[in-house]
Amino acid sequence: MAPVPQHRSTSGNDADTTRRPRAIALVGIDGSGKTTQAHQLADLLTAGGMPATYWQNAGGRRWLGRLARRLGRRDPQHLLGRTGLLFVESVLRWLAIARALLRSTLRRRVAVMDRYAACQYASIRAHGGHRWEVVARAFYRIFPAPDVTFLLDVAPAEAYRRIEERGTDHESMEFLAASVAAYRSLPEHPRFVVVDANGTPAEVTAAILDHLAERFPVRPSTGPVAGPVDGLPPPAGPAVPGPGVARIATRSA
Ligand SMILES: Nc1ncnc2c1ncn2[C@@H]1O[C@H](COP(=O)(O)OP(=O)(O)OP(=O)(O)O)[C@@H](O)[C@H]1O
Ligand SMILES: [Mg+2]
Secondary structure, X not given: OOOOOOOOOOOOOOOOOOOOOOEEEEEOOOOOOHHHHHHHHHHHHHHOOOOEEEEEOOOOHHHHHHHHHHOOOOOHHHHHHHHHHHHHHHHHHHHHHHHHHHHHHHHOOEEEEEOOHHHHHHHHHHOXXXXXXXXHHHHHOOOOOOOEEEEEEOOHHHHHXXXXXXXXXXXXXXXXXXXXXXXXXXXXXHHOEEEXXXXXXXXXXXXXXXXXXXXXXXXXXXXXXXXXXXXOOOOOOOOOOOHHHHHHHOOOO
């Protein structure tokens, strides 16, 4: 059983139990654990009384990679060219984010975003298409900044290892290192909540929950808890304000 974020505000603002984020974004290089953490976070928030939905804001690179290979090309860039690929990726991600924001707003659910606009700017920088960033920003600027953007900070070698183990795609060490540099160079970077993502999935989840529990009270859950977080010990007590988050808070990365 995974711990659920219970209502416990360590900021002293216990009265404001209605405050909730509209969107939480997870950004970071390939293999940093965004998808793993975003799924987990949506499940835990929902179980804790804050209905949340996971959204994959993909730019289509994996799908385009399969298409490219089917058409006898090495990779999507070989198929579309660098500028063409950045254009298609930017359009697909823009549509995905727009859909996620719209549907989450209509359903009054927290949107847990697996990638957001910053990922597109970082992708453009990492692929050396800098002059197109201004165009992308012009289109993406209509999207509100998420309430919190978690940057999952992982060493390129660890990301490389995970991607190889996952076995669905491949990224070079050079590209992963360039991606790390691209995220760090973004003007948004000072506003990111940087999480050390080199640890176990449970440790990364704990660090994310620790930060959220400071800012957004979640009603106590009386229902079943979402799926397990590997490596986390079982919850210490009943589903009442206190032990869950207090224990997690000590495990901040
Ligand atoms: N903290 C972790 N420690 C070890 N392995 C992890 C961790 N988090 C995720 N993984 C594993 O590493 C792989 C990459 O994780 P995940 O797919 O969540 O990353 P991602 O950031 O979404 O990558 P991409 O940008 O390529 O979609 C997966 O196989 C996942 O199970
Ligand atoms: Mg992913």
